Amino acid sequence: MNRPAPRRRPGRPAKADAGDTKAELLRAALTLFARHGYAGTSVRAIAREVGLSESVLYAHFPGKQAIFEAALALGGPHITVAAIAGLDATPAGSPAAYVRDLAAAVLDAWDTPEGRRLASLAARDGLMHxxxxxxAIDASLEHLAGVFRRWLDDGLIRDDLGDADDLAYALLSPIAHARVLWLHDDATPAQRDKARERALRHADLFARAVTPPAARG
Known part of the structure; x- marks a missing residue:
């Protein structure tokens, strides 16, 4: 019969585990912050979550604020920027294909344990501001606006719906709204599926709306 691995006793980890200790602490911290908020999570609780002593934690981080900032980076705003910036805005396909790919890439970045915990933490601790x-939101919108601006200049999308900044906001905002509603730490599989369905349906609707009638085939 397989026995569960013994819980690590508080103390300094073995050298073989030292490289993973910091990441383990950050994952535990993000879980606790999402569950209890910043004020409701203590350094001791984070250390105990992974079976370590506070002294080991302080060997990696000077204090709770430093842990908090590093934990946010696990699923933080940069993942949205990276997902958007990583897409080729001049694919062999159409702007509509790019819009759909963008929605899928952003959802993949957000629908991770860390991403969902960040959504809960943002709602709990007022991190929306x-x-x-x-x-990160501004950077994402600016990047998208640049894409739309090139498409407008090339006549690839309709020019009567708004300027490039308007179009970027109109595409991204409903997808972000789906994240807030259905991609949080307590989300059920059905809610996560709903977030993806709604966001991808919005992307399809947006793609049809901005495509000139002559290019719809």
Whole structure:
């Protein structure tokens, strides 16, 4: 019969485990922050979550604020920027294909344990107004606006719906709304499926709306 691995006793980890200790602490911290908020999570609780002593934790982080900031980076705003920036805006296909690919890429980035925990933490601790999140949103919108601006200049999409900034916001905002509603730490599989369905349906609708009638075939 297979026995569960023994829980690690508090203390300094073996050298073989040292490289994973920091990542393990950050994953535990993000889980606890999402569950209890910043104020409701102690350094001791984070250390105990992974069976370590506080002294080991402090060997990696100077304090709770540093843990908090590093934990946010696991599923933080940068993943949205990376998902959007990583797409080729001039594929062999059409702008409509890019719009659909973008929605799928963003959902894949958000629908991870870390991404969902960040959504819960943002709602719990008011991080919707965090400067890092605001900067990432602005960066994502700016990148998308640049894509739409090139398409408008090339006549690939309709020019009567708004300018490039309007179009970027119109595409991304409903997808982000689906994340807030259905891609949080307590989301059920059905809710996660709903988030993906709604976001992809929006992408399809948006793609049809911006495609000139002559290009729809």
């Amino acid at each position: 965090d400067p890092a999140l605001a900067d």
